[in-house]
Amino acid sequence: MSGGHVLALSGGVGGAKLAAGLAAVLPPERLTIAVNTGDDFEHLGLTVCPDIDSVVYALAGLNDTVRGWGVADETWQMMGMLRRLGGEDWFNLGDRDLAMHLQRSAGLRGGETLSQVTARLAAALGIGAAVVPMSDDAVRTQVLTEAGWLDFQRYFVGEQCRPVVRGFRFQGAEQARMAPGLAAALARVDLAAVVVCPSNPYLSVDPLLAVPGVRAALLALDCPRIAVSPLIGGQAVKGPLAKLIGEIAPGGEGNALIANHYGTLLTHLVIDRRDDADAEALRGRGLSVTVTATLMRESADRERLAREVLAAIGME
Amino acid sequence: MSGGHVLALSGGVGGAKLAAGLAAVLPPERLTIAVNTGDDFEHLGLTVCPDIDSVVYALAGLNDTVRGWGVADETWQMMGMLRRLGGEDWFNLGDRDLAMHLQRSAGLRGGETLSQVTARLAAALGIGAAVVPMSDDAVRTQVLTEAGWLDFQRYFVGEQCRPVVRGFRFQGAEQARMAPGLAAALARVDLAAVVVCPSNPYLSVDPLLAVPGVRAALLALDCPRIAVSPLIGGQAVKGPLAKLIGEIAPGGEGNALIANHYGTLLTHLVIDRRDDADAEALRGRGLSVTVTATLMRESADRERLAREVLAAIGME
Numbered sequence A, B: 001m002s003g004g005h006v007l008a009l010s011g012g013v014g015g016a017k018l019a020a021g022l023a024a025v026l027p028p029e030r031l032t033i034a035v036n037t038g039d040d041f042e043h044l045g046l047t048v049c050p051d052i053d054s055v056v057y058a059l060a061g062l063n064d065t066v067r068g069w070g071v072a073d074e075t076w077q078m079m080g081m082l083r084r085l086g087g088e089d090w091f092n093l094g095d096r097d098l099a100m101h102l103q104r105s106a107g108l109r110g111g112e113t114l115s116q117v118t119a120r121l122a123a124a125l126g127i128g129a130a131v132v133p134m135s136d137d138a139v140r141t142q143v144l145t146e147a148g149w150l151d152f153q154r155y156f157v158g159e160q161c162r163p164v165v166r167g168f169r170f171q172g173a174e175q176a177r178m179a180p181g182l183a184a185a186l187a188r189v190d191l192a193a194v195v196v197c198p199s200n201p202y203l204s205v206d207p208l209l210a211v212p213g214v215r216a217a218l219l220a221l222d223c224p225r226i227a228v229s230p231l232i233g234g235q236a237v238k239g240p241l242a243k244l245i246g247e248i249a250p251g252g253e254g255n256a257l258i259a260n261h262y263g264t265l266l267t268h269l270v271i272d273r274r275d276d277a278d279a280e281a282l283r284g285r286g287l288s289v290t291v292t293a294t295l296m297r298e299s300a301d302r303e304r305l306a307r308e309v310l311a312a313i314g315m316e
Helices: A013-025 A050-059 A077-084 A095-109 A114-124 A152-158 A180-186 A201-210 A214-220 A241-248 A255-265 A273-284 A299-312 B013-025 B050-059 B077-084 B095-109 B114-124 B152-158 B180-187 B201-210 B214-220 B241-248 B255-265 B273-284 B299-312
Strands: A005-010 A031-035 A041-043 A046-048 A130-133 A140-145 A148-151 A165-171 A191-196 A225-228 A268-272 A288-292 B005-010 B031-035 B041-043 B046-048 B130-133 B140-145 B148-151 B165-171 B191-196 B225-228 B268-272 B288-292
Touching: A005 A013, A005 A180, A005 A201, A013 A031, A013 A050, A013 A299, A031 A050, A031 A180, A041 A152, A046 A095, A050 A095, A050 A114, A050 A130, A077 A095, A077 B095, A095 A114, A095 B077, A095 B095, A114 A130, A114 A180, A130 A180, A140 A152, A148 A152, A165 A201, A165 A241, A180 A214, A201 A214, A201 A241, A201 A255, A214 A255, A225 A255, A225 A299, A255 A268, A255 A273, A268 A273, A268 A299, A273 A288, A288 A299, B005 B013, B005 B180, B005 B201, B013 B031, B013 B050, B013 B299, B031 B050, B031 B180, B041 B152, B046 B095, B050 B095, B050 B114, B050 B130, B077 B095, B095 B114, B114 B130, B114 B180, B130 B180, B140 B152, B148 B152, B165 B201, B165 B241, B180 B191, B180 B214, B201 B214, B201 B241, B201 B255, B214 B255, B225 B255, B225 B299, B255 B268, B255 B273, B268 B273, B268 B299, B273 B288, B288 B299
Parallel strands: A005 A031, A005 A191, A031 A130, A191 A225, A225 A268, A268 A288, B005 B031, B005 B191, B031 B130, B191 B225, B225 B268, B268 B288
Antiparallel strands: A041 A046, A140 A148, A140 A165, B041 B046, B140 B148, B140 B165
């Protein structure tokens, strides 16, 4: 694969699939994956970083492809006992997954930054690409609902996305500093592309863009900035995005909504074949549009899509 | 079962069996089990209390009777991932057991005392008797070996008791305050008996006796104080006691060693049939001696022995 360094911006499950595809087709020293930490939270004394874990598990080949999140071959023995003990059981922590949270939390308590502990645990799982949090400072996504502000995991897991959403905020973002690995990737003279993975724009990518300096640095780049749309057939593949779009931006705009949302941050957009009808209007806005199959069921899909994304920006 | 309140002093596995027997034969409001916390330690950011857990699991009927420690139907998925992540794997934490450590640690971090969190978790498992730590302050048993002082779990689990032991200390004991539940039990006007469970005198009972005020309060009682010897056939049933006795007090003194160790703290001693030959000498020291089968394989053994202990001091 020719060309320079690639910076991918990723949220959780959907983004992690493309991140894993990029990791499969690029040499490790040519890939930095900056991950949303707005979904992170403290639970049972553990620091849980769902999106970092999704990316790490996907890159390590440990992700559960059937359930769609968490670790393969997972068991739930701790949760069973936790319920007997009267513990908070609204958030499922698998037994294998717990090792990650325990190791991370012990590292953070011992003085490691989130960047350091993430790098150490990713390396232990044999991951060569740089997986970096967007920030080592706490940024916490909150969702404004009819019932007031809810912490993201309370909305997403606790309330199963039932409350109608009116807005978001990323607490701590204004004071957060870009993580060293993200700042370093943005400053590389050989940075050849930014790939916005097919993650939720509002909940997974916006927190990344809310970290001071990230948006300006992206806009100042003269390399291609390409997103894979998270929509297929005008709808989100899974997760709360489909419901959210109806609540935040009703009217069924499809990929125009994605293009509007990212604006001049994007030079290129990859959309699914089922949304081929969106292509002409998107091109009319000055975007370079690639139409292909964007659903990633298997690792072959992830790698093919990663290659097509890189090909779309001239990195064959 | 006639009579007043019973205060049992217990360490881990062996002690927990008799504690469970006492809980089975006494109404819950008539039993306080004060548990050694000298073996407690911090691991992966969790506060692990092995002896409290052994007692709680035994009383809840959740103890693994085959392995002899921990929770029944345990799995080790977290440990498997922890190893892959390069984590500290010298201490085995089972998946089900983790719920206890997570709940306890979150409670302690949230401001609960060890007494409060222990009472809450024991109640959640349906335990009626009062299970109380010896102290809410940290007391940490250390073992003097040829290689210097080792934290107890490093010696016991990490080094598998291999180093030759020259002595013990209970760090923090001098400043520790008796836990409220232990102090309350010792102050009861209806306190009818103290039962020293068949735990390691040096490692499980001595830490309890090292908490300021405990030894003096026990000596000041005018009720029977009965121990079940942890020796069978002159040897410890399991654990490091057999090896320890050879190192600390060579000469094969059998139950005389136990009697010497506790001295006037005991009025009664229960010994195993195989040590019948010890009985006369023990009686000559003024101890009331009961000879019976003290090995507890099944719950029926635990209850029979508990009844015999209570009968030996007139609580039929």
